[in-house]
Amino acid sequence: MQDTHISLAHGNGGRLMRELIEQVFARHLGTDQLDTRVDAATITLPPGRQMITTDGFTVQPLEFPGGDIGSLAVHGTCNDLAVSGATPCFLTLNAFIEEGLEIALLDRLVGSVARAAAETGVAVVAGDTKVLRRGEGGGLYLATTGVGVADAGLSLSIANIRAGDKILVSGPVGDHGIAVMLAREEFGMRGELLSDAASVIPLTRAACATPGLRFMRDPTRGGLATVMHELVHGTGLQVRLWQPAIPVRAQVSSVCEMLGYDPLYLACEGRVVAVIGSESSDRLLSAWRALPGGQEAACVGELLGGRERVVLETELGGERILEELEDDPLPRIC
């Protein structure tokens, strides 16, 4: 393959597409299980409840401190399975590649998909590439679909939640949103902050092993506050968050203050929110704090009866209602 940049002919089903798939995608992702010559892959799921999820990725820039669109596409989808109590087994990958994208960059990103998949223990078993005309693609969009299995006896559902249950978050919120925003250098700001993008599987596994676990979610688009609104919608209870307890890094706070963002609405890509019976919340907190990525886990609130809304108890003893997200603070964050 002599070309340095993607052309429309890389998407037409002919020789250049075959070479791109062989020399970039199959070279990184190739295993016994990825046969680029078949229309569909055979998979063998272990016993258990079969689960599936899918996610699209449009983050800009494609590479940012702490991650890139490739690792994000693996972790985002695997994390959706993980917070559902499942172990991810297989992934499929769709790439929408814009004409003009540097092939060296594409190669790095597909390499990142492969590393993240290997770390997570999933096999990429099928894929598809399309080439978009220059100006119609934003560089690269990815979509990943994940299939996994959960313990047949495990029942995680928003319907399990009861008044008095506690809300835990596995680490500081808003790192991903601010790290990506700083990487854009739009506001003349730079920073050392890394995205939290990572697999949450060790955290969700520990949570599933803790009695009293009701429900988990990863606070991606819309952040912690949006998950809280889902809890209110799904339970009819009131959510009370304790602002001083919510972990937010100093750099995230200060950027948010400067730009008028609220870190509670910013995307995380490696955090878990868990709802657990109050008798078990300390146990899960200890388990999380002993794990990499969980050292700053915190119990940040609880669900109670009362008017259906999300209330933030502030540092000074006041209360603030957190509304459902309306404007988009940071588009193309995931």
Next chain:
Amino acid sequence: MQDTHISLAHGNGGRLMRELIEQVFARHLGTDQLDTRVDAATITLPPGRQMITTDGFTVQPLEFPGGDIGSLAVHGTCNDLAVSGATPCFLTLNAFIEEGLEIALLDRLVGSVARAAAETGVAVVAGDTKVLRRGEGGGLYLATTGVGVADAGLSLSIANIRAGDKILVSGPVGDHGIAVMLAREEFGMRGELLSDAASVIPLTRAACATPGLRFMRDPTRGGLATVMHELVHGTGLQVRLWQPAIPVRAQVSSVCEMLGYDPLYLACEGRVVAVIGSESSDRLLSAWRALPGGQEAACVGELLGGRERVVLETELGGERILEELEDDPLPRIC
């Protein structure tokens, strides 16, 4: 939902996104199996060999005679399972929606996804939407991932193919490519031609029931000629196609002549190419011709020993080597 067009806020995880998902996606696709509030869906696959495939769709225009990007996204992925011998069971859907897209159009297209899924007997069990900034999206891109099961005893593989095997195509080639091209009205041409986009499941089921079936493929991007190159690459044999036997509609031929396209390289979206032992080819041909969509099925060539290439035996008794596709005759055709 008051808005008539997609805005960035429809992708931010907040209220507008929730309303878009509820009022457009869930309204059309909602079943017991699509719960838009969960991170991952539980599926229960019937017994058999589990298979998975994925495909991206960027066709332009989004609606064309005989189909649209919605039905295409269902059939394209289900057909990839079907030609692999599997029955599609579950689909996931990713939508990358460009800011400014008319919501009424999106609604029609999601309705088309739902109708095609119902016709095909698959359930859309998970999905994701992302909104792309104006100018970065081409209206709408879709990706679908399909999971299905095949008879554990069925073995379809290019490795099964032997010299002497026959090549069948289930109907005229190039209809989809030319129908989409005409819908663009780029060349000042219009036509009545319909895309062949459709489910091939009845055809592949009949083929799987025919002894001697070696391998199937749907001739999408790159058309019949590209499938023939895959046969050559995968078998080390020579493909000989009989030009007079290849069904091509008059309107497709005449547009191709005017514009210098070769119909053998144009995409079909509802055809099957089957390779079958010569003793069974008449039997499959009869079975196909008795089915809707198969009336014009034909035996178009065979695999033989000799130099590894694709040879077209022309009407006048000459021979033409069909090269692997280089240029993209029609971008964004699927």
